[in-house]
Amino acid sequence: MDKFVVLGGNKLNGEITISGAKNAAVAVIPATILSDDICRIENIPNINDVSVIAHILSEIGAKVRMINKSTLEIDPRNIMSPVSSSDLMRHMRASYYLLGSLLGRFSRAIVALPGGCDFGVRPIDQHLKGFAALGARYKVEGGVVNIEADELIGNNVYMDVVSVGATINIMLAAVKAKGLTVIENAAKEPHIVDLANFLNSMGAEIMGAGTDIIKIKGVDYLKGTTYSIIPDQIEAGTYMVAAAAAGGNVLVRNIIPKHMESITAKLEEIGVTVIEYDDSIRIIRENVLNKCNIKTMPHPGFPTDMQPQITTLLSVANGTSIVTEGVWDNRFRYVDELRRMGAKISVDGKLAVVEGVEKLIGSSVKATDLRAGAAMIIAGLMASGTTTIEGIEYIERGYENIINKLTALGADIKRIRVQEEEMAKAL
Numbered sequence: 001m002d003k004f005v006v007l008g009g010n011k012l013n014g015e016i017t018i019s020g021a022k023n024a025a026v027a028v029i030p031a032t033i034l035s036d037d038i039c040r041i042e043n044i045p046n047i048n049d050v051s052v053i054a055h056i057l058s059e060i061g062a063k064v065r066m067i068n069k070s071t072l073e074i075d076p077r078n079i080m081s082p083v084s085s086s087d088l089m090r091h092m093r094a095s096y097y098l099l100g101s102l103l104g105r106f107s108r109a110i111v112a113l114p115g116g117c118d119f120g121v122r123p124i125d126q127h128l129k130g131f132a133a134l135g136a137r138y139k140v141e142g143g144v145v146n147i148e149a150d151e152l153i154g155n156n157v158y159m160d161v162v163s164v165g166a167t168i169n170i171m172l173a174a175v176k177a178k179g180l181t182v183i184e185n186a187a188k189e190p191h192i193v194d195l196a197n198f199l200n201s202m203g204a205e206i207m208g209a210g211t212d213i214i215k216i217k218g219v220d221y222l223k224g225t226t227y228s229i230i231p232d233q234i235e236a237g238t239y240m241v242a243a244a245a246a247g248g249n250v251l252v253r254n255i256i257p258k259h260m261e262s263i264t265a266k267l268e269e270i271g272v273t274v275i276e277y278d279d280s281i282r283i284i285r286e287n288v289l290n291k292c293n294i295k296t297m298p299h300p301g302f303p304t305d306m307q308p309q310i311t312t313l314l315s316v317a318n319g320t321s322i323v324t325e326g327v328w329d330n331r332f333r334y335v336d337e338l339r340r341m342g343a344k345i346s347v348d349g350k351l352a353v354v355e356g357v358e359k360l361i362g363s364s365v366k367a368t369d370l371r372a373g374a375a376m377i378i379a380g381l382m383a384s385g386t387t388t389i390e391g392i393e394y395i396e397r398g399y400e401n402i403i404n405k406l407t408a409l410g411a412d413i414k415r416i417r418v419q420e421e422e423m424a425k426a427l
Helices: 022-034 048-059 087-091 093-106 125-133 164-174 190-201 233-246 257-270 304-314 335-340 370-382 402-408 418-426
Strands: 002-007 012-017 039-042 063-068 071-075 108-112 137-141 144-148 156-158 180-184 205-207 213-217 225-228 248-253 273-276 280-285 320-324 344-348 351-355 364-366 386-390 412-417
Touching: 002 370, 012 233, 012 402, 022 039, 022 048, 022 071, 022 093, 022 164, 022 190, 022 233, 048 063, 048 071, 048 087, 048 093, 087 093, 087 108, 093 108, 093 125, 093 144, 093 164, 125 137, 125 144, 125 156, 125 164, 164 180, 164 190, 164 213, 190 205, 190 225, 233 248, 233 257, 233 280, 233 304, 233 370, 257 273, 257 280, 257 304, 304 320, 304 335, 304 351, 304 370, 335 344, 335 364, 335 370, 364 370, 370 386, 370 402, 370 412, 402 412
Parallel strands: 012 248, 039 225, 156 180, 364 386
Antiparallel strands: 002 386, 002 412, 039 071, 063 071, 108 144, 137 144, 180 213, 205 213, 248 280, 273 280, 320 351, 344 351
């Protein structure tokens, strides 16, 4: 098992290029199952979640080929079965997009329930409600979802709660259904728009993605396509917060500034200088940080996937900040790790009270999930002394080449094997 070791105190300066969006890639790749020809996906992030979902497609019969480190070619024509029960399913939440894709192609799907980060109950009731509205029957037994339909027919689907995953899965199932499907109270995240654009590039007829009403007119055929994934909003936000935490001057390249508005607004409120360009943002932090209240909300609100990172930044801001988690039930588990480093944070349900301290002290901590792992790196960058981070497999699920990217900015961070650490102690 490997660890990250971070020596804090170094300012970050230079440029960093953002990879393709994880959350878009893990939806677009399963969506290729619906295609009647070869698809080429560009700007793919080189992360574990992408490797897992691509391997699952290979297991069910797709021909998957890496053209280069950021381009994936998928030929789904040899997929003959609607069954995916791979153990790999349990390694990532987004594997449940196979439900919508297989159902849309075969009118049937038998898929193992997904895994991924564990920070609260992630029911799929809204997914199943949407499938039922399209004419499907389902049962869940022994950790496997079995869905089938005589024929998928377009219908109105009202989402009881805003759900990114359910919105995507219903889109996937509806794109080849007969007639018109209308999703009301739909999620509006950038990767939902990206998925709609991808499907439309194959000949789908999807309107309204990015609003709370999405209309999908079913089609019989989807052609192959070449498509480039959008930049990763959360990776960009993570490096923006890292630059603010460590101090310095960092240009974050290959982003869509419009996607970053909620993060940018809070960083400016905290006292960070943010300069926007056409496809990049510069972060300059020279002064003390100010307290700030934050509530995570569905897009275009402040993203829940940035909550651990911004809370870590606020742990050294002047005054008391209030962070409210408006999406998940149990996303403050990482706070115990920050307390090891001297943070003064108290949690009551979905609310955290953050009393800023002068500095954090390096310690041994662990990543409790993907974004919490990123927060531990940020904590290590601004802490006094050395921070050792376990559970880095979570971090590598969603951040491409994070060691090299941070090192290029001047961070002192490295990956070590546990055996090497034990030998060093012995010496």
